[in-house]
Each structure stands twice: as C-alpha cells, then as structure tokens.
Amino acid sequence: MKAAALTLLAGSALALLGGTALADDALVARGDYLVNGPVACGSCHTPLGPDFKPIADKTLAGGFHFDEMAFNSYSANITPDKETGIGNWTDEEIIHAIREGAQKDGRIIFPPMPVPTYNNMSDDDVKAIVAYLRTVKPVKNAVPLAKYNIPQQTMPPAKGLPAPPKTDKVAYGGYIVNALGHCFECHTTPGANGIPDFAGHLGAGGFEIKLGPGMSVMTANITSDKETGIGDWTDAEINRAITQGIGRDGKPLAPPMAYAYYKNMTDEDVDAVVAYLRTLKPISNKVEPTAFQQKAFP
Ligand code: HEC
Ligand code: HEC
Known part of the structure; x- marks a missing residue:
C-alpha cells in the first residue's frame, strides 16, 4: 500500500495546481488505503471461503x-x-449508514457493524471511503434481511472532527484504533450482560467469537499487562502479529482478525498503533485459547 500513499501525495500536490479530478484521485487513493487497510470493511462485507x-x-x-x-x-x-x-x-446516505448506523429507509444496521467506532471517523476519511466504494466492481448479490432480538439505537450525529496530526504518534494511533479499525469491539472482555465492558476491561480480551459449529476463538489481551497481555512483547512482535497474523511463538494466529487487510497498512500507521497500545492501562486477564484456536492455521 506504499504505492497508494505515494499516489495520495502526488495527487494532493497536483490538486493544488488545479482541477478537482486530481483531488478526487487522492480521495479515492485514501479510501482504497482505508478500506483495504486499517478499516478492513471487507473483513465483514466480503464473504469467506471454507479456507477462511x-x-x-x-x-x-x-x-x-x-x-x-x-x-x-x-x-x-x-x-x-x-x-x-x-x-x-x-x-x-452512505455516510449516515457508516457513522450513525441506519439504512436509507431508517432500518438500524448494527451490531455487529462497528458503528460506535466509525462515529469517531473524520469527515475527510468517511468521504474518502465513499469515493473509493464508488469505484469498486458492481457485483449482483442479494442478501437476506437481518433479524434483531435486541433493542437498537442509532449513534448520535457524528462530529466529523479532523484526525490528529501524524506527528502526534500516540494520538494518531488512538485514532486508527478507535475510529478506523475496530480493535476494541473484539478485544474487550464482555460484562455480565454480554456487552463489551469498555469502561472496566478495555483491550483485556476474552471475548468469544463463534466462527461455526465447534469453531470458536477467544480474543487476546492486548493491554500492556506483562504477564497476561502484550506488555513484554517487542514492537516488532506486535507489528508482526497485526500485519502478518503471527504470534509471539512464531506460529500463525487464528482467524478472524483482519490480518489480510492490516498487512496493507503503512509502517508509520502500524508504529502509531503499537505506540498507542503501549499506553493502554495494564489489565490482568489470562485468556485461555480454545482447542480450535490451538490448531495449526496455514
Ligand atoms: C463487524 C462487521 C462489519 C464491519 C467491519 C463493517 N460492516 Fe457494514 N454492515 C455489516 C452488517 C452485518 C450489515 C447489515 C446489517 C443489517 O442488514 O441490518 C452492514 C451494513 C452496511 C451498510 C448498509 C447497506 C445496506 O444495504 O443496508 C453499509 C453502507 C455498510 N455496512 C458499509 C460499511 C463500510 C463502508 C464499512 C467499513 C468502513 C463497514 N460497513 C464495516 C457488518 C460490518
Ligand atoms: C474480528 C475480531 C478482531 C479484531 C477486529 C481485531 N482482533 Fe486482534 N485478535 C483477535 C483474535 C481472535 C486474536 C487471537 C488469535 C489467536 O490467539 O490465535 C487476536 C490477536 C491479536 C494480537 C496478538 C496477541 C496475542 O497474545 O496473541 C494482537 C497484538 C492484536 N490482536 C491486535 C489487534 C489490533 C491492534 C487490532 C485493530 C487494528 C485488532 N487486533 C483487531 C481478534 C480481533
């Protein structure tokens, strides 16, 4: 994805010289990077084959x-x-669906779409995502309507604040984790009601994700706790887990984390994520992997 970043720079430099077509190119390139990198919309919106x-x-x-x-x-x-x-x-209409969580006709579309995360997305980034979605190949595929057994509520109108500057590494990493990726939706321990306990167990893992009959995984503790989290891991080990899906012991990690998308993140963005994760309050929570999770993943 370095190429996309370069196109983005070239695009915006040329856009200054004139013409909105070029500005649009830069927008599409940014959207391409986001959708196929840290945001990973395809991790839910592209179906998986039997090989995951x-x-x-x-x-x-x-x-x-x-x-x-x-x-x-x-x-x-x-x-x-x-x-x-x-x-x-x-x-x-698309921006409203992404950041506030309702369909054109008002039907509420989450969970599991991480709308609470996307509610924090900047105006520039959400526009870039829409610009990119307009360029992908149309595919005819009718999908059945959803059934919810819980009350649903849209998110309040998004503020659309600009992303923090990349020079503030921890703040920008926090933006990636809390507005683009949806790391905490998976990595936070559920409370008694089954809803992630963001206030007490942010990033402490132990959320069970069912992938199919007999196939479930427990999410890892990614707080800076040295024994049960990743406090003792090197930056390179954390980077490798996120972008290559390889654990500290060198073995492939289990699905469904979006490794296939995160591998497209720039080094700068992954470094920012790692810097931000280091600032998470250490929480002691030993996560026991499931038998399925301990299998070998190619
Ligand atoms: C964790 C899974 C997940 C992720 C990640 C996710 N979505 Fe969704 N999204 C869904 C589901 C499930 C629905 C359908 C919900 C329903 O029908 O009630 C949906 C619905 C939508 C809709 C409404 C379309 C329609 O016809 O109803 C849009 C637009 C959308 N998503 C865009 C996105 C974009 C763009 C991204 C990335 C920024 C994204 N989603 C990330 C799960 C996800
Ligand atoms: C769809 C759910 C999901 C999302 C989203 C997700 N993860 Fe994960 N992650 C997992 C699971 C499950 C594991 C454990 C895999 C295993 O043990 O084989 C994991 C493992 C990890 C590990 C390795 C830790 C260890 O002890 O093995 C790190 C680091 C990590 N995730 C960071 C992140 C970051 C940063 C993000 C956001 C950019 C993220 N994850 C998003 C599900 C997710």
Whole structure:
C-alpha cells in the first residue's frame, strides 16, 4: 500500500495546481488505503471461503452470516450494483449508514457493524471511503434481511472532527484504533450482560467469537499487562502479529482478525498503533485459547 500513499501525495500536490479530478484521485487513493487497510470493511462485507480467505469475485458483495443470540444478520452488499448494492444511494446516505448506523429507509444496521467506532471517523476519511466504494466492481448479490432480538439505537450525529496530526504518534494511533479499525469491539472482555465492558476491561480480551459449529476463538489481551497481555512483547512482535497474523511463538494466529487487510497498512500507521497500545492501562486477564484456536492455521 506504499504505492497508494505515494499516489495520495502526488495527487494532493497536483490538486493544488488545479482541477478537482486530481483531488478526487487522492480521495479515492485514501479510501482504497482505508478500506483495504486499517478499516478492513471487507473483513465483514466480503464473504469467506471454507479456507477462511476472502472470495475474490465477491469483494464487498456481502452475505457473510452472523448467527448470534442478539441478531441473525448478513453483511450488506456495498458494491455499486444498483439493485442489490448501494449504487442508488447518495454520498450522504452512505455516510449516515457508516457513522450513525441506519439504512436509507431508517432500518438500524448494527451490531455487529462497528458503528460506535466509525462515529469517531473524520469527515475527510468517511468521504474518502465513499469515493473509493464508488469505484469498486458492481457485483449482483442479494442478501437476506437481518433479524434483531435486541433493542437498537442509532449513534448520535457524528462530529466529523479532523484526525490528529501524524506527528502526534500516540494520538494518531488512538485514532486508527478507535475510529478506523475496530480493535476494541473484539478485544474487550464482555460484562455480565454480554456487552463489551469498555469502561472496566478495555483491550483485556476474552471475548468469544463463534466462527461455526465447534469453531470458536477467544480474543487476546492486548493491554500492556506483562504477564497476561502484550506488555513484554517487542514492537516488532506486535507489528508482526497485526500485519502478518503471527504470534509471539512464531506460529500463525487464528482467524478472524483482519490480518489480510492490516498487512496493507503503512509502517508509520502500524508504529502509531503499537505506540498507542503501549499506553493502554495494564489489565490482568489470562485468556485461555480454545482447542480450535490451538490448531495449526496455514
Ligand atoms: C463487524 C462487521 C462489519 C464491519 C467491519 C463493517 N460492516 Fe457494514 N454492515 C455489516 C452488517 C452485518 C450489515 C447489515 C446489517 C443489517 O442488514 O441490518 C452492514 C451494513 C452496511 C451498510 C448498509 C447497506 C445496506 O444495504 O443496508 C453499509 C453502507 C455498510 N455496512 C458499509 C460499511 C463500510 C463502508 C464499512 C467499513 C468502513 C463497514 N460497513 C464495516 C457488518 C460490518
Ligand atoms: C474480528 C475480531 C478482531 C479484531 C477486529 C481485531 N482482533 Fe486482534 N485478535 C483477535 C483474535 C481472535 C486474536 C487471537 C488469535 C489467536 O490467539 O490465535 C487476536 C490477536 C491479536 C494480537 C496478538 C496477541 C496475542 O497474545 O496473541 C494482537 C497484538 C492484536 N490482536 C491486535 C489487534 C489490533 C491492534 C487490532 C485493530 C487494528 C485488532 N487486533 C483487531 C481478534 C480481533
């Protein structure tokens, strides 16, 4: 994804010289980086094959099934197909779905879409994502309607504040984790009600994700606790876990973390994430991996 970053720079430099077409190129390049890197929309919106790898000709075409107690839903088709995707939606409608969590017709579309995270996304980044989604190949794929067994509520109107400057590494890393990636939705311990306990157990892991019958994984403790978290890991080890899906012992980590997308993140952005993770309050919480999780993953 370095190439995208370069295009982005070149695009914005040229845009200053004139013409909105070039500014649009820069926007699309930024959206491409976000969607295929830290935000990883495809980790839910592109269905996986039996090998847990994204199905190439279904990119962003939806249909990934979530079968939980609280909801039974399928990720939506977010390609520009006019009948089964979002080709007929306006930019504002798509932005509202991403950051506040409602469909065109008002139907609320989360959980599991990490709308509370995206509510913190800057105006520039959400516009870049929409600009990029307009350029992907339309795929015809009708997806069944979701059923929710819990009350749902949209998020308040997004503030759309600009992202912190990259020179403030910890703050920018915090923006990636809390507005773009949705690390804590997976990595936070659930409270008694089954909802992540962000106030008391942020990043402490131990959330069980069911991937199928007999296939579930427990998320890792990514706080800076030295014994049960990643406080003792080197920066390079954390970087490798995020971008290559390789654990401290050198073995591949289990799905479904979006390693295939995070590998496209720039070194600068991964460094910022690691710097931010180091600032997390250490929480002692020993996570026992499931038997499935201890299998070998190719
Ligand atoms: C953790 C999974 C997950 C992630 C990550 C995710 N989504 Fe979704 N999204 C869903 C699900 C599931 C639905 C369908 C919910 C429903 O039908 O009620 C959905 C619905 C949508 C819709 C509404 C479309 C429609 O026809 O109803 C849009 C637009 C959308 N997502 C865009 C995105 C974008 C853009 C990203 C990345 C910035 C993203 N989503 C990331 C799970 C996810
Ligand atoms: C969809 C859920 C999900 C998301 C989103 C997610 N992770 Fe993970 N992550 C996991 C699971 C599950 C594991 C454990 C894998 C294993 O043990 O084989 C893991 C493991 C890790 C590890 C290795 C720790 C260890 O002890 O093995 C790190 C570091 C990590 N995640 C950081 C992150 C960061 C940073 C983000 C956001 C950019 C993130 N994760 C997003 C599910 C997720």
